[in-house]
Amino acid sequence: MYVPAHFEVPNVDELHQLMREHPFAVFVTNGANGLDANHLPFELDLTSGEKGVLHGHVARSNPVWNDVKNGDEVLLVFRAEDAYITPSWFPSKHEFQKQVPTWNYRVVHAHGKVTIRDDEKYVRGVVAKLTRTHEASQPKPWKMSDAPVDYMETMLKAIVGIEVHIDKLVGKFKLSQNRELRDKLSAGEALKAQGDVAIGQAMLDAIQEPQS
Template identity: 50%
Template sequence: MYLPAHFAEQRPAELQRLVQAYPLGTLVNHGPDGLDAEHIPFEFDAGTGPLGLLTAHVARANPLWQRCPTGTPVLVVFHGPQAYISPNWYPSKHEAHRQVPTWNYEVVHAHGVLAIRDDERFVRGLVARLTRRHEAAEPQPWRMGDSAPAFIDGLLQHIVGIEISVTRLVGKSKLSQNKEPRDREGAAVRLDALDHAELAQAMRRTL
């Protein structure tokens, strides 16, 4: 990833926050047929290992878990907020006309080593944790106990767990840091109006 110094995000807590806030990761791997990618929601435990542990599950029918055995190096890409930035949003553009369009975004690359966890206890616990987290905002959160045990038991047989021990986290926050503060604020105001509040807030944190 091209990483100019002014866009590099090196704060561990911020990298971990982005991974936890945007858990759908793109798992990139290199198998016998070349590069491939899977899009998987992950659970991230920042306190396990030197840089954290990612856990997820895939369908048993997905060849990933057989194509990439335990010990396979992988990359997981997590995308945070992103949006197009018009030069018209920068006050300085209207004075000197020396601005061009761009795209702002936040992203984290998690490098690590894959491990296959093909056991029912692991996947049951993982599914329970993912469900509790993502159902927490519902008025009546769904639980595995809402379904018949035999139904859940059958479904669990059709998934396989994976773990990724994170060895390196690389972050990029492209938030117009190379622009004047008034231009960053001008773009943030327009992003708010276009319902991109999270990206606007991220840009304001650089002011």
């Protein structure tokens, strides 16, 4: 990924935060049958590895877990909010006419090595962790024990675990850091006004942060 210095995010904690808040990743592999991309939720574990370990699962019928070998390099793309930026939002455009459209976004690329975990204990643990994380906001969180035991056993046998030890993290937060202050403020507020609150606020927050 091309990352100009003003869009680079060297703070690993910020990258981990985005991965936790947006855990539905693009899982990119280059196995025996060539490039493939699957869309999967992952649980980030920071108790193992220098940069963390990602845990997920795929359907047993998905060929990806047979297509890759343990130790193969993989890429996971975690994407937060994004939005089109019109030049009309930049006060400098109206003064000098020297602006063009662009697109702002926040992404993290996690590079690592994959391990296929085709064992019931691992898969059960992954499902339990993902469930606890994403059911936490529900009024009555669903638990694995809510389902009949035999049904749950059948469902667990139908999936295979995916574990990725992260070797490298690359973050790119493109939030108009290379623009004039007035342009950043104007575009951030315009995005919030049209309903793109998250990316608009991210742009405004970036103004207060030290620039890379």
